[in-house]
Amino acid sequence: KEPMRGYPQLRVGSMLKGRIVDIRNTWFAFNGTVPHMALPFRGTRMSIVYFSRRGWQRIRTEVVEQLEELDFRLPRDSLPDVGGKPGAAVAAAPAPAEPPQEPEEVDEV
Numbered sequence: 001k002e003p004m005r006g007y008p009q010l011r012v013g014s015m016l017k018g019r020i021v022d023i024r025n026t027w028f029a030f031n032g033t034v035p036h037m038a039l040p041f042r043g044t045r046m047s048i049v050y051f052s053r054r055g056w057q058r059i060r061t062e063v064v065e066q067l068e069e070l071d072f073r074l075p076r077d078s079l080p081d082v083g084g085k086p087g088a089a090v091a092a093a094p095a096p097a098e099p100p101q102e103p104e105e106v107d108e109v
Contacts, residue, residue, distance in 0.1 A: 007035060027073070
């Protein structure tokens with residue numbers, strides 16, 4: 001079998017230790033550079049995927065405010081000053097309706 005692009009030690013169809021995370025109606029952040037997959041599902045699924053690049057902390061104040069209005073959460077400690085307060089633009093971001101659930105351990109990914 002062919003190696004996975006970027007992971008020569010892994011072969012397509014390999015068994016890996018992983019975990020299942022229920023992401024319905026909730027935010028879930030993970031390192032997308034690590035191999036991952038989606039399990040089969042029924043219905044409609046929408047995902048918003050975004051990533052950052054070097055220097056993202058220099059984001060303009062108005063962009064931070066626009067992201068806040070869309071309920072995006074940015075790391076507070078690394079944001080520019082807004083209204084004289086570091087990270088003030090996202091400090092008021094609402095908490096998730098339900099706390100995240102502990103992921104279920106599985107042996108296959």
